[in-house]
Amino acid sequence: MLRTHTCGELRAEDINTEVTLAGWVQRVRNKGGLIWVDLRDRYGVTQLILEEGSTDEALLKKAASLGREFVIQVQGTVIERTSKNDKIPTGDIEIKATSLEVLNKAKVPPFIIEDETDGGEELRMKYRYLDLRRNVVRNKLQLRHRMMQETRKFMDGQDFIEVETPVLIKSTPEGARDFVVPSRVNPGEFYALPQSPQTFKQLLMVSGFDRYFQIVKCFRDEDLRADRQPEFTQIDCEMSFVEQEDVLNTFEELVRHLFTHVKGVELGEVERMTFADAMKYYGNDKPDLRFDMKFVELNDVAQNKGFAVFDSAELVLGICAKGAGEYTRKQLDELTNWVKRPQIGAKGLIYVKCNADGSFKSSVDKFFNQDDLKAWADKCGAEAGDLILVLSGDKNTARKQMSELRLKMGEDLGLRDREVFRPLWVMDFPLLEWDEETARFHAMHHPFTSPKAEDIPLLETDPGAVRANAYDLVINGVEIGGGSIRIHDRATQQLMFKHLGFTDEEAQKQFGFLMEAFEYGAPPHGGIAFGFDRLCAIFGGSDSIRDYIAFPKNNSGRDVMIDSPSSIAEDQLKELHIKLESKGI
Ligand code: ASP
Numbered sequence: 206m207l208r209t210h211t212c213g214e215l216r217a218e219d220i221n222t223e224v225t226l227a228g229w230v231q232r233v234r235n236k237g238g239l240i241w242v243d244l245r246d247r248y249g250v251t252q253l254i255l256e257e258g259s260t261d262e263a264l265l266k267k268a269a270s271l272g273r274e275f276v277i278q279v280q281g282t283v284i285e286r287t288s289k290n291d292k293i294p295t296g297d298i299e300i301k302a303t304s305l306e307v308l309n310k311a312k313v314p315p316f317i318i319e320d321e322t323d324g325g326e327e328l329r330m331k332y333r334y335l336d337l338r339r340n341v342v343r344n345k346l347q348l349r350h351r352m353m354q355e356t357r358k359f360m361d362g363q364d365f366i367e368v369e370t371p372v373l374i375k376s377t378p379e380g381a382r383d384f385v386v387p388s389r390v391n392p393g394e395f396y397a398l399p400q401s402p403q404t405f406k407q408l409l410m411v412s413g414f415d416r417y418f419q420i421v422k423c424f425r426d427e428d429l430r431a432d433r434q435p436e437f438t439q440i441d442c443e444m445s446f447v448e449q450e451d452v453l454n455t456f457e458e459l460v461r462h463l464f465t466h467v468k469g470v471e472l473g474e475v476e477r478m479t480f481a482d483a484m485k486y487y488g489n490d491k492p493d494l495r496f497d498m499k500f501v502e503l504n505d506v507a508q509n510k511g512f513a514v515f516d517s518a519e520l521v522l523g524i525c526a527k528g529a530g531e532y533t534r535k536q537l538d539e540l541t542n543w544v545k546r547p548q549i550g551a552k553g554l555i556y557v558k559c560n561a562d563g564s565f566k567s568s569v570d571k572f573f574n575q576d577d578l579k580a581w582a583d584k585c586g587a588e589a590g591d592l593i594l595v596l597s598g599d600k601n602t603a604r605k606q607m608s609e610l611r612l613k614m615g616e617d618l619g620l621r622d623r624e625v626f627r628p629l630w631v632m633d634f635p636l637l638e639w640d641e642e643t644a645r646f647h648a649m650h651h652p653f654t655s656p657k658a659e660d661i662p663l664l665e666t667d668p669g670a671v672r673a674n675a676y677d678l679v680i681n682g683v684e685i686g687g688g689s690i691r692i693h694d695r696a697t698q699q700l701m702f703k704h705l706g707f708t709d710e711e712a713q714k715q716f717g718f719l720m721e722a723f724e725y726g727a728p729p730h731g732g733i734a735f736g737f738d739r740l741c742a743i744f745g746g747s748d749s750i751r752d753y754i755a756f757p758k759n760n761s762g763r764d765v766m767i768d769s770p771s772s773i774a775e776d777q778l779k780e781l782h783i784k785l786e787s788k789g790i
Contacts, residue, residue, distance in 0.1 A: 207225070207227045207278055207308075208225050208226050208227040208278070209224050209225045209226075210224050210225075210226060211226075211246055211247075211248035211249070212226055212228045212244050212245055212246040212248055212249050212250055212251040212295070213246070213247075213248030213249025213250070213251070213294060213295065214248060214249070214295075215251060215283050215295055215298050215300075216294070216295070216297060216298065217285065217297040217298060219283045219298065220283050220284060220285055220298060221282065221283060221284075222282070222283045223280070223281075223282055224280070224281065224282075224283060224300065225278065225279070225280045226244055226251060226253075226278070226279050226281075226300065227246070227276070227277065227278045227279075227308065228244045228245050228246035228251075228276070228277070229244070229245050229246065229274050229275070229276055229277075229311075229318075229338065230242055230243070230244065230245075230271045230272065230273055230274060230275045230276075230277060230311075231243040231244070231245040231250060231273070231318070231319065232273065232319075233268070233269070233271050233272075233273075235269055237257075238256065238257030238258070239254070239255075239256050239257065240254070240255040240256075240265065240268045240269060241253065241254055241255075241299075242255075242268060242271060242279075242302075244277070244279065244300075245338075247343060249293065249294060249295055250293055250295065251295045251298075251299070251300060252286070252290075252295070252298075252299040252300070253268075253279055253281065253299065253300045253301075253302045254284075254299045254300065254301055254302070255268045255301075255302050256301075259301070260301075260302065260303075264302065264303075264304065264305060267305055267307075268302065268305060271307070272310070272311060272313065273311065273313065273314060273317075273318070274311035274312075274314050274318065274335075274338075275307055275309070275310055275311050276307070276308040276309040276311070277305055277306060277307050277308060278305070278306045278308055279300065279302050279304070279305045279306075280302070280303050280304045280305075281300040281301050281302040281303045281304075282300065282301045282303065283298050283299075283300060284298065284299060284300070284301050285297065285298060286298060286299045314332070314335055315328055315331075315332055315335070316328055316329060316332070316335070316336075318335055318336075318338050318339055319339065320339060320340055320341050322336075322339065324336070327759070327765065330757070330759055330765050330766060331765045331766055332766070333755075333756055333757075333766045334766070337755065342752065345741070345745050345747075345752045345753050346753070346755055348467070348741060348744060348745050348753070349737075349741045349753050351467050352463060352467055352737070352740065352741055352744065353420060353737075355462060355463055355466045355467055356420065356440055356459065356463065356737075357420070359458075359459050359462045359463075360418045360442070360459070363416065363455065363458075364415075364416050365416040365417060365418040365442065366414055366416060366417055366418070367417075367418055367419055367420075368409060368414065368417050368419060369419060369421075370399070370402040370405035370406070370419065370421070371399075371405070372398060372399060372422070373386060373396040373398070374396060374397055374398070374399050374405075375396070375397055375715070376397040376400075376715065377397075377399055377400050377401055377402075377403045377404055377651075378400070378648070378651055378652060379400035379401050379403065379423075379425065379651055380400075380647070380648075380651070381400055381425035381426060381427040382425070382426035382427060383397035383398065383400065383424075383426060384397065384398040384424045384425075384426050384435070385397050385398070386398065387781040387782070387783055388781075389780050389781055389782075392782040393782055398424035399421075399423055399424060400423055400424065400425050401423050401439060401441065401734055402419060402421055402423075402441050403651060403653060404653070404716070404718075404719050406419075406441060406442075406443040406732060407443065407653060407691060407719065407722075407727075407730065408718075408719070408722055409443065410443055410444075410445045410693075410727065410728055410730040411722045411723070411725065411726070411727045411728070413445075413728075414445075415444070415445045415446070415728075416443075416444050416445070417441075417442065417443045417444075417732075418440065418441060418442045418443075419439075419440075419441045420438060420439075420440055420441075420737065421438065421439055421441050422436055422437070422438055423436070423437055423438070423439050423441075424436050425437075429758070429760050429761070429762060431748050431749040431750070431751070432683070432738075432739055432742070432748070432749070432750050433750075434738065434750060434751070434754060434757055434758055435758055435762050436758075437736065437737075437738050437750070437754075438736075438737040438738055439734040439735060439736060439737055440459075440686075440734065440735040440737050440740075441732075441734045442456065442688075442732045442733050442734065442735075443730060443731070443732035444730060444731060444732060445728040445729065445730045446728055446729060446730070447690075447729070447730065447731055448690065448729075448731075449632075449674050449676065449690050449731065451731075452676075452688060452690070452731050452732065452733060453630055453676060456678070456686070456688075456733050456735075457475050457628075457630075459735075460472065460475075460628065460678065460680075460685075463740070463744070464626065467744060468744055470626060472626060472628060473626075473627075473628075475628040475629065475630055475678075476494065476627070476628070476629045476630070477629070477630045477632060478492070478629060478630070478631055478632070479631075479632055479633045480631055480632065480633050480634045480635065480672075481633070483631050484604060485500065485502075485604075486499045486500050487499070487500065487608060487611065488500060488604035488605055488606075488607050488608030488611070489604075489605070489608045490631055490634070490677065490679075490684075491631065491677065491679040491682055491683065491684045492629065492631075492679065492682065493612060493615060493621065493627070493681050493682025494627040494629055494681075494682075495615070495620060495621055495622060495625050495627050495681055495682075496615045496618075496620035496621065497527075498524045498525065498526065498527075498611050498614060498615065499524070500522050500523070500524060500604070500607055500611075501522070501523045501524070501525070501584050501585045501586075502520060502521070502522060503521040503522065503523045503581055503584060503585075503595065504518075504520065504521050506577065506580040506581055506584060507521040507573075507577075507581065507595070507597075508521065510572050510573055510577060511572050512569055512572040512573070514552070514553070514597060515597050518597035518598050518599070518603070519598070519599045519600045519603070520597060520598065520599070520600045520603045520604070521595060521596075521597040521603075522595065522596050522597065522603050522604065522607045523581060523584070523585050523593050523594065523595045524585070524593070524594050524607065524610070524611055524614070525585040525586055525587040525591050525592070525593050526591065526592045526593075526594060526614045526618060527590075527591050527618075528590055528591065528618070529591065529592035529614070529618060530558045530559050530560065530561075530589070530590040530591050530592045531590070532556075532558070532592055537554075537556055537568075540554060540556075540594070540610075540613075541553060541554040543610075543613065544596065544606060544609075544610055548609075549606050549609050549610070550602070550606065551596055551598070551606045551610075552598070554568075554594060554595070554596060554610075555567065555568050555569055555594070555595040555596075555597075556568050556592060556593065556594055556595070557578050557581060557582065557587075557592070557593040557595070558592055559582055559587050559588060559589050559590060559591045559592070559593070560589065561589050561590060562589075563589060565578035565579065565582065581593060581595075594610060594614070596610065612682065621681070621682075623746040624746070625681075626680055626681060626743075627680065627681055628678065628679070628680045629678070629679045629680070630676050630677070630678060630679075631676065631677045631679055632675075632676045633657070633672045633673070633675075634649050634650060634672070634673050634675040634676070634677070635649050635669065635670070635671065635672060635673065636648070636649060636650075636654065636656045636660070636668075636671040636672060636673040636675075637649060637668050637669060637671060637704065637705075638669075639669055645705075645706045646668055646669070646704060646705060646706070647705065648701075648705060649673065649675070650673060650675045650687065650688075650689050651689075652698075652701055652702060652705055652716075653689075653691045653692055653698070653701075653719075654673045654674065654675050654689035654690070654691065654692070655673065655674050655689065655690045655691055655692045655693075655697070656671050656672070656673055656674075656697075656701075657671070657672045657673065657674055660672050664700065664704055668704055673689060674689055674690035674731070675687070675688070675689035675690075676688060676689070676733070678733075678735070680743055681743065683739055683742075683743055684736070684739075685735055685736060685739055685740055685743065686733050686734060686735035686736065686740075687733065687734065688731065688732050688733025688734060689731060689732075690729075690730075690731035691730055691731055691732075692723075693723055693727040693728065693729050693730060694723055694727070695720045695721075695723045695724050698716075698719070698720050698723060699712060699720065702716070736750075738750035738753050738754060741753040
């Protein structure tokens with residue numbers, strides 16, 4: 206070993222020990238006859254000291270010539286610091302250097318490699334390997350590592366077997382576009398990268414594996430956001446001989462295990478809510494339950510009072526922002542402008558302030574008297590000092606807009622504490638979802654999800670009303686995982702494909718292998734997959750999953766460090782039997 210200790214290890218007990226350390230020069234402070242060097246590795250920072258008089262000239266000179274990020278090896282004695290630094294664990298000691306070797310020089314880094322850096326995001330992405338030297342970034346990957354180890358520990362302890370499934374496969378419909386890979390040896394044919402190992406894990410159940418899991422890369426070609434990357438990681442799981450309740454209980458325990466062992470947090474009760482209620486009370490299928498502000502439907506108290514906007518609306522929705530009754534005119538105007546932005550698209554915002562004296566002040570005083578407004582307040586559970594915000598319109602739009610406004614109010618009022626965790630199972634999702642663009646039904650989860658037995662007759666009469674045995678785990682408004690009980694017989698699977706608009710031939714061509722497998726003794730089964738990157742981000746208190754991925758892509762799906770995607774050579778294209786429409790396209 207080129208070192209006896211790491212840079213995070215030495216303490217007062219080690220004083221007088223002869224040590225050899227190796228690491229990166231974080232900083233050199235040269236006060237003439239006195240030089241301090243901060244030496245860093247992934248374990249911490251240790252201060253080296255070289256002093257005129259007690260250090261020889263050549264060594265002093267060498268130390269003075271060190272630059273940021275030089276890799277060095279140093280020998281010396283651990284001594285007590287005269288002025289201690291209680292901000293770092295090694296702050297009681299320093300190393301009086303007796304020899305020093307430069308193992309490798311470094312160019313001046315493009316940004317400062319410290320917790321507070323001067324580098325912008327693009328630059329840090331280009332030099333990601335340097336950004337990863339920073340504590341704040343490395344800690345996030347260490348958290349990811351812990352999460353992975355604890356996941357494996359828990360799953361292994363529950364008899365789950367980790368099985369790898371192939372990456373070069375055929376389309377698995379998870380609702381996104383596939384990434385495809387041309388086959389050189391099969392001209393004109395393509396593999397698809399898995400959007401998930403869905404069909405394989407179901408086949409493993411047919412094989413009798415009974416409890417499967419995999420920490421696995423999945424690939425989806427869709428528009429990117431802070432919590433989406435074209436390649437991401439799932440904790441993918443499947444179990445046989447289970448009902449929905451068994452799956453929920455098993456994976457609630459996994460999440461609880463991770464919270465306890467990685468975060469030191471005892472997760473409270475995991476609430477449950479139907480999809481229908483989530484939409485009705487929170488306007489989305491992943492409600493953030495860290496704060497209340499439930500939607501209140503005000504149609505019966507707000508309509509037929511001469512206010513045309515409400516009278517013509519399908520839904521009049523209110524929320525009560527506790528303690529926000531003191532909002533100023535300016536703040537209310539800002540909120541109104543906020544909901545009117547094209548991203549939200551509301552036509553306006555109605556407010557009612559609940560004054561301390563029990564009176565009300567609203568933006569629609571012309572149409573509603575104090576008694577009317579009192580009726581609103583009663584319905585909303587609003588008291589003196591509260592603010593009621595009201596939106597109206599057609600049901601789906603009003604709910605969507607109110608959902609955004611609710612989240613904003615939660616944020617503005619400081620109710621979305623990153624150290625509070627409110628887990629929730631959203632259940633009974635619709636089986637099918639109408640897609641305006643293609644004018645047909647799509648599977649809301651995926652086509653292998655089983656309908657609720659009692660809703661199967663509705664498939665013929667009212668397909669949109671059929672509920673699925675499908676569930677999502679939501680934490681703090683983020684969808685962390687989703688799964689379902691599966692169809693495990695050929696007839697139901699065929700029926701499902703029929704309702705999704707597949708002809709028998711298409712279904713056979715794409716998923717014949719699965720339907721055939723169901724004819725060889727398929728056990729009832731179900732499972733779930735967790736978005737591992739998102740789970741890490743929630744644990745780390747971030748919105749972006751990028752920080753938890755060692756080498757992430759940017760918003761246009763580029764890896765700016767290795768410059769990918771990039772064009773390939775003419776020869777390679779030829780080998781793959783691919784002709785581009787025009788060069789560079
Ligand atoms: N394959 C599903 C997904 O990726 C998860 C599941 O149903 O287990 O969302």
